[in-house]
Amino acid sequence: MIFKNFLNIKKSKTVKKDFLRLLKDQPILFETLKPTYKYSYSKKIIKKYKKFSNLRIIGMGGSVLGSEAIYNFLKPKIKKKITFVSNLNSNADYFDNKNINLNLIISKSGNTLETIANANTLIDKKEKNIIVTDAKNSYLTNLASKLKAEIFEHKNYVGGRYSVLSEVGMLPAELMNLNERKFKQFNNLIKNKNFINNLVNNVSTTLSLIKSGKQTSIILNYDEQSENLFKWYQQLIAESLGKKSLGLLPVVSSMPKDNHSLMQLYLDGPNKYFYTFFNVLENRNIKIKNDGVLNTHKFLKNLSIEKIKQSQMIATEKVFISKKIPFRSFRILKRNEQSLGELFCFFILETILLGRALNVNPFDQPSVELIKIETKKILI
Numbered sequence: 476m477i478f479k480n481f482l483n484i485k486k487s488k489t490v491k492k493d494f495l496r497l498l499k500d501q502p503i504l505f506e507t508l509k510p511t512y513k514y515s516y517s518k519k520i521i522k523k524y525k526k527f528s529n530l531r532i533i534g535m536g537g538s539v540l541g542s543e544a545i546y547n548f549l550k551p552k553i554k555k556k557i558t559f560v561s562n563l564n565s566n567a568d569y570f571d572n573k574n575i576n577l578n579l580i581i582s583k584s585g586n587t588l589e590t591i592a593n594a595n596t597l598i599d600k601k602e603k604n605i606i607v608t609d610a611k612n613s614y615l616t617n618l619a620s621k622l623k624a625e626i627f628e629h630k631n632y633v634g635g636r637y638s639v640l641s642e643v644g645m646l647p648a649e650l651m652n653l654n655e656r657k658f659k660q661f662n663n664l665i666k667n668k669n670f671i672n673n674l675v676n677n678v679s680t681t682l683s684l685i686k687s688g689k690q691t692s693i694i695l696n697y698d699e700q701s702e703n704l705f706k707w708y709q710q711l712i713a714e715s716l717g718k719k720s721l722g723l724l725p726v727v728s729s730m731p732k733d734n735h736s737l738m739q740l741y742l743d744g745p746n747k748y749f750y751t752f753f754n755v756l757e758n759r760n761i762k763i764k765n766d767g768v769l770n771t772h773k774f775l776k777n778l779s780i781e782k783i784k785q786s787q788m789i790a791t792e793k794v795f796i797s798k799k800i801p802f803r804s805f806r807i808l809k810r811n812e813q814s815l816g817e818l819f820c821f822f823i824l825e826t827i828l829l830g831r832a833l834n835v836n837p838f839d840q841p842s843v844e845l846i847k848i849e850t851k852k853i854l855i
């Protein structure tokens with residue numbers, strides 16, 4: 476991964492201290508970031524489920540965004556068909572898919588309304604089921620015994636949006652036949668001085684941008700297969716930091732598509748945003764067909780789609796520099812488990828450090844309950 480930090484870096488000794496304190500006094504959820512983490516299942520138990528080829532994963536928010544990010548980012552490597560049911564949509568194509576052989580239903584609380592509704596609409600008697608949920612009595616623990624489903628514990632000390640490297644993201648990864656071990660980059664990264672400096676300076680600079688009134692963080696994403704990664708990131712940032720009238724609004728822009736839609740605003744609109752350029756450089760090599768190129772556009776000969784896209788990214792970075800618009804950039808060299816593991820780790824640490832510096836608790840989401848309570852009142 477190549478990470479280019481903001482141009483005008485603000486260095487903060489407090490953030491560095493916070494980082495060292497975080498390493499010394501690690502939240503227990505950090506166990507999930509390490510290769511030594513003890514899953515609630517054994518590799519032997521899950522082996523029998525690896526033969527299933529057509530999976531449906533049902534969940535909401537942190538219970539599913541991580542596995543959806545993994546699936547889409549690493550799709551070229553994955554031979555299975557996985558259907559994600561992570562919203563309420565009566566018109567979705569998945570209602571017509573009758574070939575599912577294994578369901579994975581994931582919910583920490585076991586009581587999330589959308590997950591219950593989707594499970595009870597979609598699951599068919601002939602399908603096998605695995606349920607990942609907290610051990611306590613809930614709708615899903617009861618459903619598991621009714622369905623005679625396999626049940627694996629969602630450790631109660633791991634919050635949904637921080638759970639991607641626990642059972643929640645790694646069981647789906649195993650079933651996708653990916654290498655779970657390779658996602659676990661925490662131990663390597665905290666020994667890497669470059670990573671630590673980048674992380675600390677990135678957090679310090681983000682804090683000074685927030686202080687100067689820039690509370691919208693726009694991701695200029697040049698890799699369509701990373702869209703779900705940034706959906707995961709959105710929840711992480713929004714639920715962790717959006718409290719006490721503070722927080723950041725993470726917006727994901729599809730690039731270069733949005734050159735033709737939002738870029739004008741980014742360049743000349745309110746001076747209230749900061750940006751993250753993101754691209755993955757390992758892709759199929761699809762080239763322009765030379766014999767079809769018209770003489771006026773000879774420069775296109777031999778070019779690949781990726782070369783054109785990457786040139787647009789570099790060009791946009793140049794324009795941002797000339798306009799003094801703050802940005803950082805990620806260039807991911809390999810599309811593999813390790814790169815994704817590094818990104819998960821970077822963003823998790825970034826979020827916790829921002830939370831500490833802003834003096835908000837990055838692990839709760841108290842107001843989310845309000846909608847659940849009001850919805851129940853309407854339905855009962």
Ligand SMILES: O=P(O)(O)OC[C@H]1O[C@H](O)[C@H](O)[C@@H](O)[C@@H]1O
Nearest residue numbers: 536537538582583584587635843
């Ligand atoms: O895993 P579950 O208990 O089903 O929760 C799923 C999601 O719903 C909640 O409302 C929270 O805001 C999220 O943080 C959580 O990831």
